[in-house]
Amino acid sequence: MSTTATRPARTSGGGTTRRGGGTVAEWLRRPRPPLAPPRWLAVLSTVGAAAALLVVPLVNPSYVNLTVTLVMVWTIVGLGLNLLVGFGGQVSLGHSAFFAIGAYAVAVAGEAGWAQPAALLVAGVVPFVVGYAIGLPALRLHGLQLGLVTLALAMATPAAIRAFEPLTHGSRGIGIDGTPPAWVPLDHDQWVYYLALAAASLGYVVTRRLARGRLGRSFVAVRDAELVAETLGVNTWQTKTRLFATSAAYAGVAGGLYALLLEFVGPENFNLTLSISFVTLIVVGGLATVPGAVLGAIFVQYVPTLTSSISPAATGATYGVVLILFAFFVPHGLAGLARAALGPLVRRVPGRPKA
Amino acid sequence: MLLQQLADGVATGAVYGALALAIVLVYRASRTLNFAQGELALLGAYVSWQLTAWGLPIWAALLVATAALAALSAGVERVLVRPLVRRHQALPLIIVTLGLMIALNAIIGWVWTYQTKEVPALFGSGAVEIGGVAVSRQDVGIVLTVLVVAVALGVLFELTPVGLRMRAAISAPESAELSGISTGRTMTAGWAIAGAVGAVAGTLIAPELFLHPGMMTPVLIYAFAAATLGGLDSPPGALVGGIVVGVIENLAGSYLPHGSDFKQVVALAIIVVVLLVRPQGLLGRREVVRV
Numbered sequence: 001m002s003t004t005a006t007r008p009a010r011t012s013g014g015g016t017t018r019r020g021g022g023t024v025a026e027w028l029r030r031p032r033p034p035l036a037p038p039r040w041l042a043v044l045s046t047v048g049a050a051a052a053l054l055v056v057p058l059v060n061p062s063y064v065n066l067t068v069t070l071v072m073v074w075t076i077v078g079l080g081l082n083l084l085v086g087f088g089g090q091v092s093l094g095h096s097a098f099f100a101i102g103a104y105a106v107a108v109a110g111e112a113g114w115a116q117p118a119a120l121l122v123a124g125v126v127p128f129v130v131g132y133a134i135g136l137p138a139l140r141l142h143g144l145q146l147g148l149v150t151l152a153l154a155m156a157t158p159a160a161i162r163a164f165e166p167l168t169h170g171s172r173g174i175g176i177d178g179t180p181p182a183w184v185p186l187d188h189d190q191w192v193y194y195l196a197l198a199a200a201s202l203g204y205v206v207t208r209r210l211a212r213g214r215l216g217r218s219f220v221a222v223r224d225a226e227l228v229a230e231t232l233g234v235n236t237w238q239t240k241t242r243l244f245a246t247s248a249a250y251a252g253v254a255g256g257l258y259a260l261l262l263e264f265v266g267p268e269n270f271n272l273t274l275s276i277s278f279v280t281l282i283v284v285g286g287l288a289t290v291p292g293a294v295l296g297a298i299f300v301q302y303v304p305t306l307t308s309s310i311s312p313a314a315t316g317a318t319y320g321v322v323l324i325l326f327a328f329f330v331p332h333g334l335a336g337l338a339r340a341a342l343g344p345l346v347r348r349v350p351g352r353p354k355a
Numbered sequence: 356m357l358l359q360q361l362a363d364g365v366a367t368g369a370v371y372g373a374l375a376l377a378i379v380l381v382y383r384a385s386r387t388l389n390f391a392q393g394e395l396a397l398l399g400a401y402v403s404w405q406l407t408a409w410g411l412p413i414w415a416a417l418l419v420a421t422a423a424l425a426a427l428s429a430g431v432e433r434v435l436v437r438p439l440v441r442r443h444q445a446l447p448l449i450i451v452t453l454g455l456m457i458a459l460n461a462i463i464g465w466v467w468t469y470q471t472k473e474v475p476a477l478f479g480s481g482a483v484e485i486g487g488v489a490v491s492r493q494d495v496g497i498v499l500t501v502l503v504v505a506v507a508l509g510v511l512f513e514l515t516p517v518g519l520r521m522r523a524a525i526s527a528p529e530s531a532e533l534s535g536i537s538t539g540r541t542m543t544a545g546w547a548i549a550g551a552v553g554a555v556a557g558t559l560i561a562p563e564l565f566l567h568p569g570m571m572t573p574v575l576i577y578a579f580a581a582a583t584l585g586g587l588d589s590p591p592g593a594l595v596g597g598i599v600v601g602v603i604e605n606l607a608g609s610y611l612p613h614g615s616d617f618k619q620v621v622a623l624a625i626i627v628v629v630l631l632v633r634p635q636g637l638l639g640r641r642e643v644v645r646v
Contacts, residue, residue: 144388148579152623155576159619313465320458327447
């Protein structure tokens, strides 16, 4: 609706030369609804993707499983962070802290002899509580200040881990036993893969329901017009705090899986660079889109592998330039591009769209 | 011992204050935080180093670096920042300065490698004794330079027609625009001055911290703490905040257990406490939003 309202004004304002240059940029920038495939196509593609993902770890060598598992770990972070940043409009540069808390929760629970699924649950609960506690005061602040607090949080994380030495063993880190329970006939990499797949699928479905439901709309309302939302009966402060805590829980579970996968945690794994790659993930994938988390996760997993062969600095340079370019030209990210490319095709497929 | 800590704290605090001043100038101009402010200052330090390596005296190198960074910062404002400010896009603006921060840091590492470089101290080596405390000449020089910069900017803002126009453009952009002031130009000027101040701060602190690509990241976070403490829209507040943060950081480093680790947490603690207790900072003005 907003596009039809603004387009005539734009074209009448710009001259012919501007219009020619402006249309590509405008085409990229145009918001688009999610793809609405007919029911049979949606079911078919979901079943196909699920089958493929279930088979992957059985037919691939362990290093492939490792990278695909990492993609799923990043996807979980991205889903949660995108809820906060994309749908909620709150900036967090500090999700590496919650990721670290989840990882250490699994490590410490493992040392205490807990079963891995129970440890993963703790990895979600602790960051939720910490996120809630941080969110209570921090979300009274507006966007910039929250960005500042979370940036400081990300910078303080490795030091804080070293300082809590009795629990975290300081710089030595903690080794984790990631071998599956006796009743599971799988190797370590396959076991963690399936754990990650389960968590990522659950996260994906939950996020989609959140994003499309009443809660998601209240997030967007708070993002776009906080005061209006409040007068319409949305408790903005509570909405924001819950959103922040939920998003922290996603990062925590992902951190727990990461710890199980690498079988080691140390303070230097959780620095500012990690937080920045999370932000890059959601910007590249597409803010306020759910599938964007997957596309962004693939980006942050595989692009550094490509660029590090050029120079150790190339990854940072790529992330930086990509962030700037996407902020300007592709605000809806790869998911937005996919919608633009596939939308016309999907609309032509026969069948009634899913409600 | 305590006096010594205080003196050291004041010297590093002056640099935090200078960088915080740059942050405040940008905030006043564009109502955003420039996360790349530290890396711009780092670039200034590297340009200074490169010029001295080519044989220029350090003071001349500093002048050239300052001018170069002012130009670069103005360019960043013009090309990357202003279109987003005009469209009122707060989130993309944060993403852009964040991207600039990462990109600049990586490019600096690429060009000048990750090895530590030695920048000559502008004020020579050795120490002077002030009131029974030994203070390095560089530290005294840093404090004096930052004071001079602050006074010069104060004069510019408060006593000159240019400064009046800049203040008008900041406090009432629409009215200023109507009375013939180009708010765009004042925004660019704000960024240019911020870039120059940052370059001075970077070059001054480089001999003490040793120049390497990771040098400015902790400084930036302290500068953010300083700017928050002083009030994000108050230049004098930035300086006061910088000194206070510098002193607290030094004391925390020596008197707390795990001191060097807790130093990192100090910035976070200061930012959180200030935002909760007095979000507008010591000398800032409370923002009032009309519905």
